[in-house]
Amino acid sequence: MRWALYVTLAPAWLDRGEVVPGTIAPFWVLYALHDAMVKPMPGNGMVPSLAESWTVSEDQRVYEFTLRTGLTFHNGDPFTAEDVAFSFQRVKAASMQEKVKEVVVADPAHVRLVLHKPWPDT
Numbered sequence: 001m002r003w004a005l006y007v008t009l010a011p012a013w014l015d016r017g018e019v020v021p022g023t024i025a026p027f028w029v030l031y032a033l034h035d036a037m038v039k040p041m042p043g044n045g046m047v048p049s050l051a052e053s054w055t056v057s058e059d060q061r062v063y064e065f066t067l068r069t070g071l072t073f074h075n076g077d078p079f080t081a082e083d084v085a086f087s088f089q090r091v092k093a094a095s096m097q098e099k100v101k102e103v104v105v106a107d108p109a110h111v112r113l114v115l116h117k118p119w120p121d122t
Helices: 025-033 081-090 094-099
Strands: 038-040 046-048 051-056 062-067 100-107 110-115
Touching: 046 051, 062 081, 081 100, 081 110, 094 100
Parallel strands: none
Antiparallel strands: 038 046, 051 062, 062 110, 100 110
């Protein structure tokens, strides 16, 4: 695949934990390099990606994700709920930190995001 961008890449754009929202450019790179739990696709709302399924509590403050099994990182380490929790803890975007109250690792294949209040754009 070839990609052409009309901007200079910043090293921070390669690390989701370092990117702070403000412009769209870093997210072009992140979308190509990193996967998401769920993601929007044309003609659909959100579709599974790293999560194979998810549920939302009635009050829309708790999202429970069941992770895909058999996924590994480039070095062969398995993908687990601990990795999801680690990634969320690293995100520096204030908006994300203000919205996510807690990330709970239920077991290696299940992670729960507890929000301070409903977040309608999720």
